[in-house]
Amino acid sequence: MTKDLLSIMDLSAEEMKQLFDLTADLKAKQKRREPHAILAGKTLGMIFAKPSTRTRVSFQVGIYQLGGVGLYLSGNDLQLGRGETIADTAKVLSRYLDGIMIRTFNHQDVVDLATNGTIPVINGLTDLLHPCQVLADMFTIQEKLGDYRGKKIVFVGDGANNMANSWVEGAALGGMHLVIMAPEGHEPDSKILQATESARESSGGTYTFADSTSSDMLKDANVVYTDVWASMGPEAEAAARKAKMQPFQLNSEFMSKCKPDTLIMHCLPAHRGDEITDDVLDSANSIVFDEAENRLHVQKAIMATLME
Numbered sequence: 001m002t003k004d005l006l007s008i009m010d011l012s013a014e015e016m017k018q019l020f021d022l023t024a025d026l027k028a029k030q031k032r033r034e035p036h037a038i039l040a041g042k043t044l045g046m047i048f049a050k051p052s053t054r055t056r057v058s059f060q061v062g063i064y065q066l067g068g069v070g071l072y073l074s075g076n077d078l079q080l081g082r083g084e085t086i087a088d089t090a091k092v093l094s095r096y097l098d099g100i101m102i103r104t105f106n107h108q109d110v111v112d113l114a115t116n117g118t119i120p121v122i123n124g125l126t127d128l129l130h131p132c133q134v135l136a137d138m139f140t141i142q143e144k145l146g147d148y149r150g151k152k153i154v155f156v157g158d159g160a161n162n163m164a165n166s167w168v169e170g171a172a173l174g175g176m177h178l179v180i181m182a183p184e185g186h187e188p189d190s191k192i193l194q195a196t197e198s199a200r201e202s203s204g205g206t207y208t209f210a211d212s213t214s215s216d217m218l219k220d221a222n223v224v225y226t227d228v229w230a231s232m233g234p235e236a237e238a239a240a241r242k243a244k245m246q247p248f249q250l251n252s253e254f255m256s257k258c259k260p261d262t263l264i265m266h267c268l269p270a271h272r273g274d275e276i277t278d279d280v281l282d283s284a285n286s287i288v289f290d291e292a293e294n295r296l297h298v299q300k301a302i303m304a305t306l307m308e
């Protein structure tokens, strides 16, 4: 098993399946209020250089339910914010903690933290990837549809952001059929597309890019997924992106091109009225809050696996 979880590609398809088995087990225990203090006495440091609701609360609650303690570390309050290197920070924190969760901008910083530290590092979102979210999403699809393998997911909106990139990886590892529907120029990271080619081949997954919301691509979708048009980072581009991405809004007209049972997902936070309309987000097909809840259960399995 990998020391760190920086990308979903750190796992094999089999390890991901095991992680989901453990997730289901921990979720059932938590629902029964059965103690599961697998990480008693362990400490997780949680570094945040960007805002968060779900990641922050679910990691803190998750480590507590596992019998450990979580420390919230704001990127600005650490000496990191005053120029202490990532490498030195990694070496020091490795002497105190049993694991680090980090949310930041530059993906390479997370790689450097993991390389220079001796304790597990979990990526809680970078500009490039959001592995914990895509794992929670795939677990949620498994719960709702019995399996994620062979399912078709259409990601619509900003096809170049961390969630779109994470879905390229998730679909490749999990043998899913991924369609990214986005304006031209908003395609997933080309290095990630290339690096996942062999995983796609062995899992039977496929990848397609579409710059229009064609009915042909939507009529057999099992899941449609969207995310904000301007992620944390390129907010200054919000107005320009809004104009460009309007045709890719997840609204009732878009849903009318899908099967009546197509599930609707969003990693949240949503900008209601932009990438998704209220009626769609709040519809019976929307599973966004189950998806948000599963962040807790999946991340507990990740911590238990890496930090035990």
Ligand code: CP
Pocket: 051, 052, 053, 054, 055, 056, 125, 133, 267, 268, 269
């Ligand atoms: N989906 C997600 O990561 O949400 P937060 O930004 O609230 O953590």
Ligand code: NVA
Pocket: 125, 161, 162, 163, 227, 228, 230, 231, 232, 233, 267, 268, 269
């Ligand atoms: N793409 C979004 C995801 C937030 C969870 C962002 O990076 O802001």
